[in-house]
Amino acid sequence: MCICIVCPTHGNKQSIQIKNLANESKTSEIGDVIMEDQLKEPKIDPHQMAIDKLTYALNMVKIKANQEPNLDTKAKFEKYASLLKQQLSDVITA
DSSP states (O other): OOOOTTOTTHHHHHHHHHHHHHHOSSOOHHHHHHHHHHHOOOOOOHHHHHHHHHHHHHHHHHHHHHHOOOHHHHHHHHHHHHHHHHHHHHHHHO
8 A cells, every 4th residue: 555645546536536535615524534544743762752852962971071171071961961861761761
């Protein structure tokens, strides 16, 4: 089964279906269900969001640490990176 939007077989059906629903002045119950399914936003898991944010922060701190010429500041960045690694491992194993 193809899920490609630009596929000539399936993508064309979908675009025609959307145009037909938009042109109708009176929407049917089936049309409402189709439009609701297409407009739904994907649900974001809070656990995955926490992992993504911690990973992003960890990567940014590592980049800053590598670019820092001052050894004292670099050591602080590396210490902060190790704390973020610990938090990330705690969230992953939770």
